[in-house]
Amino acid sequence: MAFAITQTCCADASCVSVCPVNCIHPTPDEPDFGTTDMLYVDPDTCIDCGACADACPVDAIFPTGALTGPLAAYPEINAEYYAERDVLAEATVAPNFHRWAPPSFARILPSDFAPLDVAVVGTGPAGMYAVEDLLLHTNSRVTLIDRLADAGGLVRYGVAPDHPSTKKIGETFARFHDHPRLHLRLGVEAGPELAARHDAVIWAVGATEARPLGIPGEDLPGSLPAASVVGWYNGHPDLEPDAVDLSAERVVVVGTGNVALDVARILTADPATLAGTSLAP
Structure with a gap:
């Protein structure tokens, strides 16, 4: 099978x-x-x-x-x-061998090359994949920074709460938080001063604002970007518990992508099916 x-x-x-x-x-x-x-x-x-x-x-x-x-x-x-x-x-070789290209080392570093100090801003998937590569494939010292008190980024605040298997990748990322060459700083605002203190800075903070659609009325009360709704039901600290008004019986979701479907599914779900998930109370 x-x-x-x-x-x-x-x-x-x-x-x-x-x-x-x-x-x-x-x-x-x-x-x-x-x-x-x-x-x-x-x-x-x-x-x-x-x-x-x-x-x-x-x-x-x-x-x-x-x-x-x-x-x-x-x-x-x-x-x-x-x-x-x-x-x-x-396949150009037997199928039990991967046809991956041979490793290429275009840059040769001297054996006494000092470890780099690298700052990574953002603890979501993009930031953590960068951290993983730095810790596993270089001798860099990494400072991992997030302005929020809890690490995870979109894994924590962007994945629908009834998708625990997707959120589980956060456990894979979290194993690097205790790495001896990583310094984790949560609840810290990052600024341009990082460049003066580190050899390199990786900004992995994602989109900080929703993109306007240019639709008349999108700024009226009750019209919300998906990021606000997703952050609200995931308990994002930037959003108040009453950020989404649930008094209306009719909701229009613009878009048919995975986030739009997550929003529609959560809003129409039987509350009993969400019991035991990470849905914000």
Whole structure:
């Protein structure tokens, strides 16, 4: 029985690196990587070893026979990705070897090169992937800064509270908070003075303001950007408990993307189904 990747895929390619038969695509060196909604398991090549499921940081990979309900469609979604391609024909080596490009070291650092002091501003996914790379692949000393008292960024305040498996990637990031070469500073405002105190500063703070749509009336009371609604139901400290007026019986959501669907689902959900989640009271 093959495995299949489902909707909570974070596409960080942890599964790709552990697959012994190269059956998960697109890989980081393929043109499609970063352009697809998720990664896909080739059911004809998968040997059912389960290594990918063990490596997945968001629990998005399951045996196809275990997928029921809304997830039952994912074996076919995975298979469809390979319907128009022949992975074996594309491979230049045996399929149990990854066709990744050889490592390239364009810059040669002297052995006595001093460790860099790097500041990373933002503890969300972008900031933490930067931290991970710095700590695992360089000898840099990292100062990780966030103006909020709780780390996590969008993982903490942007993912719908009824998606605990997606939020679980926060546990993967949190293991770096105690790294001996990392200094975590929460509840601290970062400013231009960081550049004078560090060799490099990585700003990973995301979009700080909603983008205006240019729709007449969007500034009227009761018209809210999605970021405010998502932050409100996730308990973002910048938003008051009454930031969203729930007295209205009719709500219009503009957009059909994943955030819009999260908002619509939360607003229409039976409160009992949200019990036990991280939904702000």
